[in-house]
Amino acid sequence: MIRTISNTVAIALLVAVASGQPAYAGSKVYVGSQIASSRQVSMDRIDHATWNVILRKYVDTDGMVDYRALHASSTDVRAIDGYLQTLSAANPQARASRDSQLAFWINAYNAVTVRGILREYPTSSIRNHTAKLYGYNIWKDLQLYVGGQPYSLEQIEHEVLRKMGEPRIHFAIVCASIGCPRLLNEAYVTDRVQQQLDTNARDFFARSQNFHYDQAGRRFHLSSILSWFDEDFGSNQAAQLRTIAAWLPSDAARQAAMQNAVRVSFLDYNWNLNEQATSRTAGR
16 A cells, blocks of 8 residues: 655745755655564565566566556555565564675665556656656655665665665666666566676666667767766776676677777666556557
8 A cells, every 4th residue: 555645845845945955845655564673574584476476477578567457457556565565574674695685675676666657657757756846756755664664766776775885786776767777577586686687787788778889989878877876886987897898798898898998978868668568559
């Protein structure tokens, strides 16, 4: 179940705008629930099987989602809500393996995002629901309870996953857009998360929307993700290219990256919804 709590603060907003300070006033939307500490468990014990079933059923091998069919299935929407309840039972402070934590938080980000899109569906882009000044911002206001505390999508990404020092998370968490990495059509799981991260990293760079090597012009055209989060891949271009080299689709590209022998430019990002074409046309 999704719960919405109104938090309209018009006077504070006007003061903030007048002072030139950023102001955010939207309705918080909570998923999952506050689980008593006595019922919380390690992330090692969280079962992602329900999420795996949903992904297998509604996501294709390119990471495109049949939102229309999923939205129409009250049973499967309830299943997602049940899975989010399962995630709420995790205790972030309890001892857990790093791989369990990676799988947990990646799945959490993706499941919350999908649930947030279903709440707004039909929609053409997540950017339709990311108010910058006033109103609901899905990245800030949609929050999952974990261990009794609410986590927004921004917090999961920036305060949890990025701090784990694993750059491949940028090829695994999906903001429901075509420009994102593909949404893997299986849940990330502890015993395979390293392999899954590598698989999706290679898939990411194999797609022309994310990477193109102009060998004659000695230039890499990279997804904007590599610009937005460049520091996660290294302190300078040479280090960043060395980091991504192993995931590039050709020997020539890998060699150029290792030698820092290219200039870099960034591709336009496609914010259109990552919706299956049949789902889009069937909804019209």
